Amino acid sequence: MKYLLMIAFMAFATLSFAQDAPVKFQELKHSFGKVKKDVPVTTEFKFTNTSGKPLIIEIASAECGCTTPEYPKTPISAGKESTIKVTYNAANEGHFEKKVTVKFAKYTQPVILEIQGDVEGGK
Numbered sequence: 001m002k003y004l005l006m007i008a009f010m011a012f013a014t015l016s017f018a019q020d021a022p023v024k025f026q027e028l029k030h031s032f033g034k035v036k037k038d039v040p041v042t043t044e045f046k047f048t049n050t051s052g053k054p055l056i057i058e059i060a061s062a063e064c065g066c067t068t069p070e071y072p073k074t075p076i077s078a079g080k081e082s083t084i085k086v087t088y089n090a091a092n093e094g095h096f097e098k099k100v101t102v103k104f105a106k107y108t109q110p111v112i113l114e115i116q117g118d119v120e121g122g123k
Contacts, residue, residue, distance in 0.1 A: 032117030
């Protein structure tokens with residue numbers, strides 16, 4: 001009986017803390033198509049705060065130094081739109097797929113944004 005109670009408590013605790021961030025992104029993936037080597041390309045991921053309160057982005061981090069996210073450092077008011085700008089600067093030719101992890105304050109599940117494309121040689 002102890003084990004059953006412990007499992008039930010752990011399941012409830014996991015469900016209550018694993019909340020999705022209350023945002024609606026217009027897109028989670030962006031394809032640049034063909035890009036030139038050593039020429040930065042940028043896209044903006046637009047989103048809306050769908051919660052009833054201001055929302056804060058704690059951090060937006062890229063998986064490599066070739067990808068740079070820029071995000072608002074001030075709270076996004078309820079119902080308002082904002083953007084996360086992602087710039088990619090390719091040093092190597094070929095296909096790329098990169099992820100940016102966006103962590104919102106008070107929410108455990110991050111949002112994963114993805115960019116991809118194909119790098120061609122020379123400027």
